Amino acid sequence: MVLLVIVGVILLPLFAILIRAFDSDASTWKLISEFYLSKYIWNSIGLVIGVSGMTILMAVIPAWLIANYKFFGRKFFRLALLLPIAFPTYIMAYTYTGIFDSTGTIQQLANALLGNDFANAIYFDFMTPFWLLLVLSFCLYPYIYAACLISFSNDSAQHLEASKMLGANSISRFFKIGLPMARPALLAGLFLVIMEVLNEYGAVQYFNFKTFTSGIFTAWENGDLTSAVRIAAVLFATAIFFLFITHILIRKSKIEKASKIPIVHEQLKKHHNVLAFLFCGLLFLFAFLIPFIQLLFWAVSTYSEVVTFDFYVVAWNTFTISILAAIVITLISFILLFAGNQIRNIGGKQLASLGILGYSIPGAIIAVGIIMPFAFIDTSLQSNWLLGSIFGLSIAYLIRFMAVSYNALDGAVQKQGSRLDEAALNMKTKPLIAMFKIHFPILKPALFIAVILVFVDIMKELPMTLILRPMNYDTLATEAYRYAETNESAMQSAPASIILILLGTIPVIFLHKLIKN
Amino acid sequence: MPRMKSIYGLFCVLFFLGSCVETDPDADSSNSEADQTPIQKITKSVTVYSHRHYDIDKEIFSAFEKETGIQVLVKEDKASKLIELISQKKDAADVLITVDVARLEQAKNKNILQSIQSDYIQSRVPSNFMDSDNMWFGLTKRYRVLAYSKERVDPLEIKSYTDLAKPKWKGKIAVRSSSNTYNQSLMASVIAHSDEQKAESWAKSVVANFSRSPKGNDRDQVKEVAAGRADIAIINTYYLGKLLNSENQQEVEAGKAVGLIFPDQEHAGAHVNISGIGVCKNAPNKDNAIELIEYLLSDKVQELYSAANYEYPIVKDIPVCDLLKSWGSFHEDSIALERIGQLNTAALEVFARAGWE
Numbered sequence: 001m002v003l004l005v006i007v008g009v010i011l012l013p014l015f016a017i018l019i020r021a022f023d024s025d026a027s028t029w030k031l032i033s034e035f036y037l038s039k040y041i042w043n044s045i046g047l048v049i050g051v052s053g054m055t056i057l058m059a060v061i062p063a064w065l066i067a068n069y070k071f072f073g074r075k076f077f078r079l080a081l082l083l084p085i086a087f088p089t090y091i092m093a094y095t096y097t098g099i100f101d102s103t104g105t106i107q108q109l110a111n112a113l114l115g116n117d118f119a120n121a122i123y124f125d126f127m128t129p130f131w132l133l134l135v136l137s138f139c140l141y142p143y144i145y146a147a148c149l150i151s152f153s154n155d156s157a158q159h160l161e162a163s164k165m166l167g168a169n170s171i172s173r174f175f176k177i178g179l180p181m182a183r184p185a186l187l188a189g190l191f192l193v194i195m196e197v198l199n200e201y202g203a204v205q206y207f208n209f210k211t212f213t214s215g216i217f218t219a220w221e222n223g224d225l226t227s228a229v230r231i232a233a234v235l236f237a238t239a240i241f242f243l244f245i246t247h248i249l250i251r252k253s254k255i256e257k258a259s260k261i262p263i264v265h266e267q268l269k270k271h272h273n274v275l276a277f278l279f280c281g282l283l284f285l286f287a288f289l290i291p292f293i294q295l296l297f298w299a300v301s302t303y304s305e306v307v308t309f310d311f312y313v314v315a316w317n318t319f320t321i322s323i324l325a326a327i328v329i330t331l332i333s334f335i336l337l338f339a340g341n342q343i344r345n346i347g348g349k350q351l352a353s354l355g356i357l358g359y360s361i362p363g364a365i366i367a368v369g370i371i372m373p374f375a376f377i378d379t380s381l382q383s384n385w386l387l388g389s390i391f392g393l394s395i396a397y398l399i400r401f402m403a404v405s406y407n408a409l410d411g412a413v414q415k416q417g418s419r420l421d422e423a424a425l426n427m428k429t430k431p432l433i434a435m436f437k438i439h440f441p442i443l444k445p446a447l448f449i450a451v452i453l454v455f456v457d458i459m460k461e462l463p464m465t466l467i468l469r470p471m472n473y474d475t476l477a478t479e480a481y482r483y484a485e486t487n488e489s490a491m492q493s494a495p496a497s498i499i500l501i502l503l504g505t506i507p508v509i510f511l512h513k514l515i516k517n
Numbered sequence: 518m519p520r521m522k523s524i525y526g527l528f529c530v531l532f533f534l535g536s537c538v539e540t541d542p543d544a545d546s547s548n549s550e551a552d553q554t555p556i557q558k559i560t561k562s563v564t565v566y567s568h569r570h571y572d573i574d575k576e577i578f579s580a581f582e583k584e585t586g587i588q589v590l591v592k593e594d595k596a597s598k599l600i601e602l603i604s605q606k607k608d609a610a611d612v613l614i615t616v617d618v619a620r621l622e623q624a625k626n627k628n629i630l631q632s633i634q635s636d637y638i639q640s641r642v643p644s645n646f647m648d649s650d651n652m653w654f655g656l657t658k659r660y661r662v663l664a665y666s667k668e669r670v671d672p673l674e675i676k677s678y679t680d681l682a683k684p685k686w687k688g689k690i691a692v693r694s695s696s697n698t699y700n701q702s703l704m705a706s707v708i709a710h711s712d713e714q715k716a717e718s719w720a721k722s723v724v725a726n727f728s729r730s731p732k733g734n735d736r737d738q739v740k741e742v743a744a745g746r747a748d749i750a751i752i753n754t755y756y757l758g759k760l761l762n763s764e765n766q767q768e769v770e771a772g773k774a775v776g777l778i779f780p781d782q783e784h785a786g787a788h789v790n791i792s793g794i795g796v797c798k799n800a801p802n803k804d805n806a807i808e809l810i811e812y813l814l815s816d817k818v819q820e821l822y823s824a825a826n827y828e829y830p831i832v833k834d835i836p837v838c839d840l841l842k843s844w845g846s847f848h849e850d851s852i853a854l855e856r857i858g859q860l861n862t863a864a865l866e867v868f869a870r871a872g873w874e
Contacts, residue, residue, distance in 0.1 A: 388592070
């Protein structure tokens with residue numbers, strides 16, 4: 001029953017959207033299908049494949065090194081390489097453009113140090129698909145890195161130690177044991193990355209790289225919501241396709257997990273040590289430190305004109321709504337997961353996992369699906385409870401980000417197996433009590449991880465927050481957007497961006513502690 | 518363990534407190550709408566849905582609050598989203614503000630605006646900058662013009678938008694994406710002054726002259742010219758104002774490297790667009806909404822739009838800031854902007870067929 005209600009709340013707006021795809025007033029549909037649709041499809045798929053490959057490289061290599069070896073700076077990088085997760089992709093894109101464009105930091109430095117000719121010689125066009133791919137990868141690889149780090153250090157430790165004793169070299173250990181055993185974790189992280197790429201809007205629009213989301217927004221802005229929804233339906237199908245593939249791959253790679261033993265970290269020799277340090281160092285430098293320092297410089301120069309008392313209210317708003325919604329969403333996915341497991345035999349599990357479909361739909365389109373039923377309820381109750389309230393906004397976050405917490409918890413529950421449930425059943429413990437008394441405490445670390453991931457996602461969220469927020473209510477993301485988009489000034493958006501990123505790194509530090517344990 | 522529990526408890530309490538506190542203003546206003554007798558409203562308010570995200574707008578609204586005692590409730594987002602919200606919840610907003618005429622026409626077509634009769638408003642806004650049914654009114658003017666390299670271009674060489682199609686500018690023109698509404702309205706005006714076929718062949722020639730495939734924002738186009746990778750950029754005037762007043766000295770230099778050409782002086786005049794406002798059909802506070810619009814059209818506010826945001830006042834004979842004065846006076850296109858809004862879909866078609874990304 002609970003299961004049906006939760007899944008119903010999540011799926012209702014999705015259906016409300018899909019119905020609109022059949023409206024007949026699609027004034028620009030002919031134009032879109034003739035000139036743009038194939039471009040949207042191929043660009044999106046290309047971007048997904050490119051970012052997938054890049055993020056796997058950026059994530060798996062340092063995770064493997066950090067899990068297995070001692071090298072200079074290892075402990076620092078363990079945490080530091082998680083930090084870019086706090087960077088919203090659009091802020092990363094604006095910041096890097098500000099570094100590389102013709103009035104940017106690189107050109108200024110080159111000009112001042114080595115003259116105009118040198119500056120001209122090293123100039124290149126940053127706003128190309130390749131750099132877009134790289135910028136997105138910088139923000140997204142931590143999803144895979146975190147998953148792989150946990151897997152390498154915990155799940156495969158015993159096998160790795162055994163193979164080491166049997167004399168397997170490090171490369172064959174990686175390909176024959178580490179990587180195959182980490183595959184479920186890697187794919188789960190990759191799934192999040194793919195969904196984020198498909199939904200990315202700010203950076204692709206700025207680079208004018210035509211993907212599904214840029215198509216959706218363009219159609220909508222041109223007054224043709226019906227076509228926007230139709231493109232969203234194609235996107236939805238693409239997302240389900242990727243969901244399907246990752247699920248099949250994950251299922252195929254179920255591996256019996258061994259008990260936990262600590263890994264003995266092998267000390268890397270001289271030049272290997274340097275290489276490992278360089279790889280991790282450069283990744284951290286480009287994915288976090290450089291853009292962060294750039295934002296800091298901008299923030300210092302615009303601080304006085306942008307930061308007012310309101311600014312602190314804004315930061316507080318952002319923090320409270322994000323943390324509270326994250327907790328509620330995690331609890332709901334916890335309940336959903338267990339409700340699904342209880343009635344496993346009649347497809348409860350499949351029903352529950354429908355709840356994560358919201359993640360595959362861009363926030364703005366979810367907003368459309370929500371506005372309709374909410375407006376109806378509000379109007380018939382003569383109230384303002386849903387549209388433009390924190391409560392209504394939280395429901396939107398639930399629909400969008402359920403997948404993030406659900407996936408994190410699902411992984412942990414899978415690992416736990418069904419033995420505890422059977423034991424509880426033998427003791428005649430009611431399922432509800434078993435859920436709270438047994439699973440809840442055991443899953444506490446996983447619950448924390450889920451809350452943190454959702455928290456960071458909500459803080460960065462933009463399209464739903466913009467339209468569904470209460471009146472006179474700003475968050476750090478909306479403030480950063482306001483300056484970057486309409487004022488076309490990455491500099492002025494820097495103070496909000498910096499606070500946003502700092503707030504995001506705090507839970508990441510907690511996350512790191514949890515992973516370590 | 519107990520500590521954990523108490524932390525969870527605390528969060529739950531906080532959540533409920535948070536949601537209560539935040540929704541209170543809404544609850545209040547709905548109560549005051551529904552329950553209070555119309556004779557004595559405790560707080561007067563006006564709900565503004567705005568696509569304008571400028572700091573100066575916030576200042577103007579708070580000055581309005583002080584002067585009139587009417588509280589201004591603002592939600593900022595893209596016009597298309599705000600329009601959808603209003604068309605689903607008819608009484609959600611009192612006024613809609615957009616940054617482009619096409620979005621105002623969109624709102625009118627979605628039947629979410631109402632006709633307003635106010636002698637003051639009609640006397641302030643020139644007739645070509647308002648809807649013929651009085652559904653929307655311009656607040657500020659924004660010209661989409663040509664920024665040329667002072668170093669490489671003789672401004673006498675290029676006098677009109679048509680000139681952009683000349684082969685001599687091959688690889689020299691920088692402009693942003695066709696998904697941008699300012700470009701769409703410019704194309705609509707090209708169509709309005711010729712026809713779709715001519716506009717298409719013009720657009721194809723302009724595309725052939727692009728220095729790179731369209732990307733970035735208006736500021737980025739000026740930077741392309743300043744850096745020598747293009748000679749002419751198509752931009753809205755106020756972005757040059759913002760560049761010239763940037764905290765980044767390099768941006769200021771980039772701004773100084775270009776001059777402005779207000780095209781078509783011998784023909785229709787420079788293409789002009791508006792940021793405009795309309796009262797929503799089911800506005801709960803219609804009187805306050807009209808009072809706000811009248812305030813935004815007052816001399817004082819009109820001057821501020823130019824001084825703080827480098828836009829041109831919609832009201833005639835309002836003094837503009839020194840920078841705008843330095844750009845001189847010019848002849849502007851007098852076409853009814855309504856027509857530009859109506860040609861938006863035609864403009865999209867021309868862009869698609871011409872391959873303007």
